[in-house]
Amino acid sequence: MNGVVARLTLRSLLGRRRAILLACLPALLLLMAVAIRWMAGPDDDLAGNVLGHLVAGTMIPLLALIAGTGAIGPEIDDGSIIYLLSKPLSRYRIAVTKFVAATGVVLVFGVVPTLIAGYVLTGQVSRLALGFTLGATAAGTAYCALYLALAVLSRHAVVIGLLYAVVWESIIGGFVPGAQALSVQQWAMSLTQRVIGDQAAELGAKAAVGLSTGVVLLSVVTVASVWYTGWRLRGLRLTGDE
Amino acid sequence: MSAIVLSNVSRWFGNVVAVNDVTMTIGPGVTGLLGPNGAGKSTLIHMMGGFLAPSTGSVTLDDEPTWRNERLYRRIGLVPEREAMYDVVTGWEFVLANARLHRLPDPAGAARTALATVEMTNARDRQIATYSKGMKQRIKMASALVHDPPVLLLDEPFNGMDPRQRLSLMDLLHTMGEQGRTVLFSSHILEEVEQIAGSIQVMVAGRHAASGDFREIRRLMTERPHQYTIRSSDDRALASMLIADASTQGVQVLTQNTKTPGTDPEGLRVQAVDFARFVRVLPWYARERGIRLFEVSPADESLESVFSYLVTR
Numbered sequence: 247m248n249g250v251v252a253r254l255t256l257r258s259l260l261g262r263r264r265a266i267l268l269a270c271l272p273a274l275l276l277l278m279a280v281a282i283r284w285m286a287g288p289d290d291d292l293a294g295n296v297l298g299h300l301v302a303g304t305m306i307p308l309l310a311l312i313a314g315t316g317a318i319g320p321e322i323d324d325g326s327i328i329y330l331l332s333k334p335l336s337r338y339r340i341a342v343t344k345f346v347a348a349t350g351v352v353l354v355f356g357v358v359p360t361l362i363a364g365y366v367l368t369g370q371v372s373r374l375a376l377g378f379t380l381g382a383t384a385a386g387t388a389y390c391a392l393y394l395a396l397a398v399l400s401r402h403a404v405v406i407g408l409l410y411a412v413v414w415e416s417i418i419g420g421f422v423p424g425a426q427a428l429s430v431q432q433w434a435m436s437l438t439q440r441v442i443g444d445q446a447a448e449l450g451a452k453a454a455v456g457l458s459t460g461v462v463l464l465s466v467v468t469v470a471s472v473w474y475t476g477w478r479l480r481g482l483r484l485t486g487d488e
Numbered sequence: 489m490s491a492i493v494l495s496n497v498s499r500w501f502g503n504v505v506a507v508n509d510v511t512m513t514i515g516p517g518v519t520g521l522l523g524p525n526g527a528g529k530s531t532l533i534h535m536m537g538g539f540l541a542p543s544t545g546s547v548t549l550d551d552e553p554t555w556r557n558e559r560l561y562r563r564i565g566l567v568p569e570r571e572a573m574y575d576v577v578t579g580w581e582f583v584l585a586n587a588r589l590h591r592l593p594d595p596a597g598a599a600r601t602a603l604a605t606v607e608m609t610n611a612r613d614r615q616i617a618t619y620s621k622g623m624k625q626r627i628k629m630a631s632a633l634v635h636d637p638p639v640l641l642l643d644e645p646f647n648g649m650d651p652r653q654r655l656s657l658m659d660l661l662h663t664m665g666e667q668g669r670t671v672l673f674s675s676h677i678l679e680e681v682e683q684i685a686g687s688i689q690v691m692v693a694g695r696h697a698a699s700g701d702f703r704e705i706r707r708l709m710t711e712r713p714h715q716y717t718i719r720s721s722d723d724r725a726l727a728s729m730l731i732a733d734a735s736t737q738g739v740q741v742l743t744q745n746t747k748t749p750g751t752d753p754e755g756l757r758v759q760a761v762d763f764a765r766f767v768r769v770l771p772w773y774a775r776e777r778g779i780r781l782f783e784v785s786p787a788d789e790s791l792e793s794v795f796s797y798l799v800t801r
Contacts, residue, residue, distance in 0.1 A: 250588045254574055261576040324572035329631065332537065332566045333589040334559050480556055483540060 314393025436460030
């Protein structure tokens with residue numbers, strides 16, 4: 247970790263009007279939660295549905311995409327990363343810092359609202375709410391690492407990330423069961439499923455992989471992605487306009 | 489006292505050779521890296537700054553390779569060509585952040601000194617986004633100087649500066665060189681380079697074309713043959729007088745192709761060997777014979793041709 251790198255990263259992630267943009271999705275989630283609670287009362291089935299689709303399927307991947315690629319992509323695009331790289335700083339340290347900053351943003355804008363929405367929807371700090379919160383934390387962490395690595399790998403990280411989240415995880419994963427085994431969303435769902443317990447499947451928290459597989463794959467992807475980011479930064483080619 | 493040594497360095501990108509077998513040593517004092525756009529200056533500076541690996545050969549700073557050597561940045565200050573910085577912060581915050589990234593013992597003191605050196609103390613609390621081009625350049629300079637490095641690499645530092653800013657940066661670079669630092673800056677303008685650089689390295693099309701004292705290079709550039717294209721009311725009469733004069737080496741009458749009139753250039757192409765004499769006698773001859781000059785233009789004054797003369801001489 248490096249405090250200066252963290253602060254610069256957070257400032258560019260949240261600066262200007264970006265914080266408002268990041269707050270849109272959680273605000274929508276909380277509004278929906280309050281509306282559903284007000285109209286239908288505490289309802290575990292509805293809560294599972296909303297948290298499963300809106301949080302695990304949409305909000306967390308999107309927030310992590312914005313935070314993960316945004317933590318480093320714009321700096322590489324405009325060349326300002328040269329001010330970080332022209333310092334006697336370990337590249338791995340820069341990578342870890344960017345990863346922590348991006349994950350922190352997802353925790354604040356994604357995970358905390360998930361817990362609140364779960365509480366509002368179920369009327370208590372239920373296993374359902376906790377399960378989806380834990381799942382959101384795990385998924386958010388792995389997505390951030392993955393998207394960070396993607397941002398140092400390609401200038402089209404946002405598009406590739408969107409394709410992965412939408413096409414692979416949602417569409418292909420919906421038709422081809424095998425594709426679900428390679429999906430951050432499903433790995434994280436294995437945690438949610440374990441926390442919720444026996445009723446998990448009825449509440450829409452059925453994971454395609456087992457708990458141990460999920461945890462191992464999440465850890466491997468996270469660590470490998472952050473390590474790759476650092477390694478790639480060591481040899482990042484900074485060509486000017488020439 | 490630090491020295492950057494390049495030995496037999498080449499760098500290619502796919503099929504394009506950006507730098508071709510360059511060997512040079514950059515020692516203390518101010519060195520100008522001169523060459524037209526696309527000559528490989530930026531590629532060289534990127535390799536010296538450790539942001540690009542040479543495809544072959546070696547780039548070292550005090551015998552240490554610059555590539556993948558993060559510790560070396562304690563001794564290098566880098567002023568990149570691109571303008572982007574962390575725009576949302578103020579000049580002060582930016583320079584201070586650079587000082588902290590270097591883990592200097594007194595970052596605030598170092599940042600104050602650097603800002604004073606580039607005369608940006610008064611504007612330090614404004615956001616970088618509000619700065620003019622010259623001010624941004626000075627903040628970039630301050631961030632490169634904040635850790636007091638013995639080596640300073642600047643990529644096209646004078647681009648977009650007004651004459652006054654140019655002068656003050658020249659003064660600053662000059663001072664840095666006097667202090668015994670190794671200062672290297674790139675430019676495509678000879679006048680910039682010769683005013684401050686003690687020595688000059690000329691790059692053309694990826695090759696190291698010339699090096700040495702600026703007077704030597706200036707002489708090479710002005711004494712080369714100049715080509716002119718001339719259109720007048722009587723091209724052939726003018727041609728006969730010009731070829732009789734010692735200032736020219738050759739005169740060619742450009743004729744129209746009768747099948748496709750209007751497509752080829754008309755007039756004379758003159759090769760002048762004594763440039764100063766030629767520009768004096770041409771109007772004098774024309775006037776004597778009552779010939780009207782419609783156009784006199786140098787045919788190959790582009791930088792590319794000036795520099796390529798240096799390679800082929």
